[in-house]
Amino acid sequence: MTPGARISAAIEVLDQILAGQPAEQALLRWSRSSRYAGSGDRAAVRDLVFDALRCRNSHAALGGALTGRGLMIGGLCAAGQDPALLFTGQGHAPAPLVAGEGAGSAEGVSNLPDWIRPLWDQSLGDSAQAVAAAMQHRAPVWLRVNGIKADAAEAIRVLAGDRVDAMPDPRLATALLVTGNERRLSQSRAYRDGLVELQDLSPQLACATLPVAPGMRVLDYCAGGGGKTLAVAGRSDRLTLVAHDADPARMRDLPQRAARAGVKVRLAPDPAGVFDLVIADVPCSGSGTWRRTPDSKWRLTEKALLDLVALQAWILRKATAHVRPGGHLAYMTCSVLDPENDAQAAAFLAENPDFRQVSRHLWTPLDASDGFFLALLARR
Numbered sequence: 519m520t521p522g523a524r525i526s527a528a529i530e531v532l533d534q535i536l537a538g539q540p541a542e543q544a545l546l547r548w549s550r551s552s553r554y555a556g557s558g559d560r561a562a563v564r565d566l567v568f569d570a571l572r573c574r575n576s577h578a579a580l581g582g583a584l585t586g587r588g589l590m591i592g593g594l595c596a597a598g599q600d601p602a603l604l605f606t607g608q609g610h611a612p613a614p615l616v617a618g619e620g621a622g623s624a625e626g627v628s629n630l631p632d633w634i635r636p637l638w639d640q641s642l643g644d645s646a647q648a649v650a651a652a653m654q655h656r657a658p659v660w661l662r663v664n665g666i667k668a669d670a671a672e673a674i675r676v677l678a679g680d681r682v683d684a685m686p687d688p689r690l691a692t693a694l695l696v697t698g699n700e701r702r703l704s705q706s707r708a709y710r711d712g713l714v715e716l717q718d719l720s721p722q723l724a725c726a727t728l729p730v731a732p733g734m735r736v737l738d739y740c741a742g743g744g745g746k747t748l749a750v751a752g753r754s755d756r757l758t759l760v761a762h763d764a765d766p767a768r769m770r771d772l773p774q775r776a777a778r779a780g781v782k783v784r785l786a787p788d789p790a791g792v793f794d795l796v797i798a799d800v801p802c803s804g805s806g807t808w809r810r811t812p813d814s815k816w817r818l819t820e821k822a823l824l825d826l827v828a829l830q831a832w833i834l835r836k837a838t839a840h841v842r843p844g845g846h847l848a849y850m851t852c853s854v855l856d857p858e859n860d861a862q863a864a865a866f867l868a869e870n871p872d873f874r875q876v877s878r879h880l881w882t883p884l885d886a887s888d889g890f891f892l893a894l895l896a897r898r
Contacts, residue, residue, distance in 0.1 A: 519559040522604045522611025525590050527552065527559075528566035529612060532586030541567065541813035561701060565656075569593060571812035572654050576624035583619075587612060591620045629654055633820055634855075638805075641856040645884055649854065652883035653809045659696040659703070660887060662717040665752040666780045670694060673713045680706035692752065693722050712778035717745050720806070720881040720890035721799075721850070725749035727877065727892065729846055732756045734794040737786075739837045740764070744772035744783065746797050746850075751781040759783045760793070792842035799850040800830045806852040806882070806889020827857050834866050838873075847873065847895040854882060854889035863893035872898050 519527070527548060534544040545567065549560050570577055570589040573596065578584040581592030581601075590612070594601040601620050607613045628635055630650055639646040661684060663673045670686045673694060677684050683698030694714065696703065708714045725746055730736070730753045738747040741761035751759055761783050763769050769785055776783040803823055808815040834849060841847045849866070851858050859880065867873055876894040883889070 519555060519562075520609060520611065522606060522609065524559060524562050524566060525604055526610055526612050527555070527563045528570065529586035529590050531563065531567050532570055532589055535567070535571070535813055536584065536586065540817075541571065541811075557701075566590070566593070568812055569656070571816070572656075572809055573629050574812075574816060575629050576627045579624045579627045580622045581620060582622050588619070591615070592622070592624075595620050596624070631816060631818070634805075634815075634818070637855055637857070641854055641859070642882070645882065648884055649882045649889070655809060657718075657807075657809045657883075658887060659700045660717060660719045660722070661694040661696060661703075661714040662722050662749060662752070663692045663694060663714055664712055664748075664779050665692060667711070668708075668713040673708055676708040676711075676713055677703075677706055680708070682706050682708070687719065690719070690722055690726055692726070692749075693719050695719075710778075712780060715745070715748060715775070715779065717749060718807075718890070719887040721745065721852075721888075722749060723881060723886055724848075724850060724879065724890055724892040725753070727879065727894065728753075728795060728797070728848055729894075730754045730757070730795065734758070735792075736760070736795045737762065737789055737793040737797070737837075737840055739789070739796055739798045739840070740800055740833065741772065742768045742799070744769060744775055746799055747772070747783055748775060748779050748781065750795075750797070751776075751779065751783070760786050760789055762786045762789045789840060791840070792845065793840050794842060794845045795848065796837050796841050796845070797848045797850065798833055798837045799852075800833050802826055802830065802851040802853040802858050803855055804852055806854045806891070809883070810888070823855070823857070827862065830858060830862055831865065834862075835869075838870060841897050843897055845897050846876070847897070849891075849893045849895060851891045852888060853891060854880065859891040859893070863895070866895070874898060 531544045531548050577589045577592030580595040581588035591601045605612045663670050682702050684694040684696050687693040732754050733756050735758045738761045741763045747761050873895045876896045879892045881890045
């Protein structure tokens with residue numbers, strides 16, 4: 519596909535997203551109906567779509583309209599390119615520009631929904647504007663080295679054998695930043711053999727702070743794909759690992775991932791008993807990961823956020839029953855919004871005086887990678 523044809527495809531996908539279709543669904547539908555598009559074309563169209571969604575408002579202002587066409591014109595203007603060179607109408611390129619297109623200004627335009635901007639500023643304080651700006655750029659790819667099978671140096675060597683470039687992070691021995699050929703990762707031997715797992719730096723840092731010791735019983739209460747379970751598994755031996763999720767289908771890949779990592783995890787549709795550590799990485803707005811899933815920030819509503827906060831409180835009440843006296847509850851979100859983070863932890867502590875807060879962390883793209891929150895709570 520020519521650059522112009524890729525832009526035409528991105529316009530088609532964006533119009534479907536703006537009409538209400540989730541981004542992944544729209545991209546998949548386009549891919550299935552465009553058999554002529556190679557893997558490089560599909561990756562390029564995806565990048566165009568996600569870049570446009572991260573900067574939806576400012577690109578629409580520059581391009582002259584909140585449409586797929588307007589977003590693509592605005593994106594080229596923001597990158598310092600002349601859209602007229604690609605909007606030629608020749609071949610599969612989009613039609614030439616008309617009066618007013620590409621002549622707008624993005625001065626003072628925010629790439630956050632209007633209703634959430636005050637809450638964003640309140641939650642992040644002096645760093646609000648810088649974090650919002652960071653969310654307009656593509657997120658890096660991070661790996662977690664599985665200490666059961668390799669160290670960072672060995673993982674880097676094996677990745678290099680498949681032409682995947684990675685470098686260690688000085689803050690955490692298990693963290694590797696992928697610096698080249700990230701799309702080869704899923705086919706690499708290091709990934710297939712369980713030497714590395716995809717996991718962002720921020721949750722890696724969170725899991726590294728958890729109190730884990732040999733022989734402990736650990737319950738991952740909202741396990742999903744099991745990333746936190748496997749991160750904890752790599753920190754100590756003789757752990758009893760139990761994973762639970764309200765929707766067991768979310769855990770369908772966990773047995774395979776655990777086998778690849780060389781650990782044993784028991785899936786528990788209805789967990790019983792008490793544990794030394796309970797991890798509750800609860801459903802949330804995902805505001806800390808909006809640069810990875812930029813369409814979700816435009817779909818989030820005030821009511822949906824209130825519903826999420828209520829669900830988080832309910833999950834915490836359920837998880838509390840599984841924390842033994844003297845044990846720990848790790849409350850986690852991939853959000854940067856205060857109602858889901860500090861306010862939620864404060865409400866829990868007010869309702870449960872037998873718990874105390876041991877530590878609290880909020881990571882953002884300014885000091886780690888994704889936005890991620892941890893409140894470590896201890897039962898007295």
